[in-house]
Amino acid sequence: MxxxxxxxxxxxxxxxxxxxxxxxxxxxxxxxxxxxxxxxxxxxxxxxxxxxxxxxxxxxxxxxFMDVVEEKQKQLGKKYRKVLWKYVKEWFKLPKIILTASIFLFFYYFIQIPMGVYIVGGSLFILAILDLLFVTKLKKEFNKRTKKNNKKWMFEDMIFNVASFGGIMVASNLPQVFNHIEKTPSNLGALLISLILTLTIIYSYITLIVIPKKAEELLEEQYPEYKFANS
Structure with a gap:
């Protein structure tokens, strides 16, 4: 039967x-x-x-079905991290490594001067605002896609909902950040904070701009039936 x-x-x-x-x-x-x-x-x-x-x-x-759903989330989470790492590595190769070094040196320099706290603080505030704008845009785009296709794909959900609030978190903890710098001997604190802020910006850019732009390509690679199912 x-x-x-x-x-x-x-x-x-x-x-x-x-x-x-x-x-x-x-x-x-x-x-x-x-x-x-x-x-x-x-x-x-x-x-x-x-x-x-x-x-x-x-x-x-x-x-x-919950165990199956959780296992699929783990599997696709690993896939997403692999994609993320692929694009992160590009920022440490020419020519992007020049921009990476420039961002790092910007923070490293201004962290150590008296008025630098305002410049770094303003930069982080702008990053936080940009994060919010891109997160809102991505959520609207995701809702539009699912409404149009009447289908939600788990990997697509990850691509459009891994919203980076790195800038917001750093900005909200700015007093603690600089308090840590003042208590850290030599330039170790400045080096560490500059590295964290640089990686935060790179992570935000990749998750909010680069990967969503590659969504169709990544989804068709993950799901051979994706193009047909959404046509």
Whole structure:
């Protein structure tokens, strides 16, 4: 006995009812359930579709699909970090390393002069505002994409919702930052803080601008069916 298209649609609805919101995870679960239901029917053909479905679902245990969702999040989180690291490394190669060094030296110089706190503080405030603007823009774009395609993909969710608030966090802790510098002997504190601020800017730029611009390419690489499913 084979499942019909109507059965498949019911399985998609079933996964959504059990708090699986991403289409790619739904598809994996539907494929698994469909194969298992057909095997159950071979062994016990008198069962209805709902009975076979519920029997298959019980095999997922007390937490249902949640373990599968969490495992997928870990898998794609590792994939996202790999993509992030790829673009971070580019900032330590020519010609971008020149800009990286310039950002670092900017902070390192102004941190050590009396009026530098205002310049660094103003820079961090601007970074925080830019972060908020880009985060808002990305969230609107993500909502527009999901509304248009009527599908949410987990990796797409990560790309558009890994919003960097690095600048905001640093700016909010500015007094503690400079208090630490004053208590640190020699230039070690200035070096450390300059490095953290430089990496914060690079991280913000990559997560808020670079990776979202590569979204289509990354999603088609991750999901061969992505282009077809959203056409």
């Amino acid at each position: 084979k499942l019909t298209d109507q059965h498949i649609e019911q399985l998609y609805r079933f996964t959504r009812q059990h708090y699986v919101e991403h289409y790619d995870v739904q598809t994996e679960l539907v494929d698994h359930l469909a194969n298992d239901i057909e095997q159950i029917w071979e062994e016990t053909p008198i069962l209805t579709f709902e009975q076979a479905r519920d029997k298959s679902f019980k095999k997922f245990g007390v937490f249902g």
